[in-house]
Amino acid sequence: MDTSVHTLSALFEQLGLASSHEAIEQFINTHKLFSDDVLLHEASFWNDSQAAFLRDAITNDSDWAEVVDELNNSLHA
Template sequence: MEPFQHNLSNLFSQLGLNNSDEFIQVFITQHQLSQQQHITEAPFFSKVQRRFIQECQEQDADWCEVIDQLDALLRK
């Protein structure tokens, strides 16, 4: 059995979003965070999506590295 691959595509799928490369690029371009804003405060995520991200971070889950990657991409 192969370990689950945590990447941006799988994170978007987990969040219930389209996980195509094109959608991810457009999403990142259209949604940005200020330097002071925490990803769990992002207004473009639903309450359920924010809760998932927060719980992953609190539990230091396997998703944390990919969430951190998305967080960085949303600040460029």
């Protein structure tokens, strides 16, 4: 059972990305999704396993869904 705290930093670690506050800010600032038609997991900057994780988190309403939604909102802002 996964008992870790699901934060944006933990999500970035789960995705294999740098997870410091500065790294997350830089990622969000350089990976904007300008169209609401582009779903988060369909963005071209994810590899296959990252995209699958993000898709499954939302589709299955997993423990990660809330923080994945937070990332989605940040990238679409």
